[in-house]
Amino acid sequence: MQKDQLLTRRRMLLAGAAVLGAAGAAGAVLAGGDEGTAPPTAAPGPQARRAPKSSAFRLQPLTGDGPPRAAPRGLKVRTEPILRISGRGRHMMLTFDDGPSPEYTPHILDTLAKYDVRAMFFLCGECVVQNRELVARMAEEGHVVGNHTWTHPLLTSLKRGEIRDEMVSTSDAIEDTYGERPQWFRAPYGAWNRAAFQLGAAMGMEPMAWTLDTTDWTTPGTSTIVDRVESGAAPGVVVLSHDAGGDRSQTVRAIREWLPHLLDSGYHLTVPRRRV
Known part of the structure; x- marks a missing residue:
């Protein structure tokens, strides 16, 4: 799909979706365009957390009248997720999980747009x-969309076929809406296993984790989230926040404080290059 055609499709989706409404990651990753490589760095603290009750939303096959989907270009299978971005200078990357949510995601997008910042959003298919x-809207505003499974399950508790269904269904839904298949995958709770790495690579998705967890999923208070980001800021850091999956009002308020602080401190917020 040519660039102008893709942009036209995105604009049509943005306009049409408003009517449809609800009916309708081991090593470092290159980001920006002027960066080299860097060795992997371990993320501080445990990444996995207790799974909530499984979603009542069942996997549903997505059908359409369009042409058959092109097979994704397979990637080298990693044994660990990417934890940070590489390169010289004060670059960081912002990521948001579990959305989109009509209650919180628009406010986060508004703040990112205000400061002309791009981020990654790891979305759940449901x-x-x-x-x-x-x-x-994410596509139109230049953000990068990733796959975060359909129902946010603990992958280490699923069979290989179940993991594949979660990933494929989500990629299909994202392509149907975003215009492209996702090139990045993040395992819910940071709980990775061999099947997730193998399946993701076969689907053309790199595994992305994080360096800094804002702990917003524990609703610790806006000031705690702000302090966590500002004290943990450093070149190469990948920040994890959430725009759904619970009360994210603290996240919405916190980003309005810590984002301008990072920019004033000389940080450049970037996203990975798109593979062609």
Whole structure:
């Protein structure tokens, strides 16, 4: 798909989705365009956390009348997720999990737009099909969308076929809305296993983790989230926040404080290059 055609499709999706509404990661990653490589760095503290009750939203096959989907270009299978971005200078990357949410995601997008910052959003398929207009907005505003499974399960408790269904269904939903298949995958709770790495690589997705967890998922208070980001800021850091999956009002308020602070401190917020 040519660039101008893709942009036209995104704009059409953005306009049409508003009508449809709810009906409808081992080593370092290159980001920006002027960066080299860096050795892997371990993320501080445990990444996995207790899984909530499984979603009542069942996996549903996605059908359409369009042409058959092109097979993704397979990637080298990693044994650990990417934890940070590489390169010289004060570069960081912002990531948001579990959305999109009609209650919180628009406010986060508004703040990012205010400061002309791009971020990565790891989306759950069941949220994608209920909020297509927000996914189209992400595309229109230059953000990078990743796959975060359909129902946010603990992958280490699933069979290989179940993991594949979660990943494929989500990639299909994102492509139907965003115009492209995702090139990045993040395992829910940071719980990776061999099947997730193998399946993701076969689907053309790199595994992305994080360096800094804002702990916003524990709703610790806006000031705690702000302090966590500002004290943990450093070149190469990948910040984890959430725009769904619970009360994210603290996250919305916190980013309004810590984002301008990072920019004033000389940090450049970037996203990975798109593979062609």
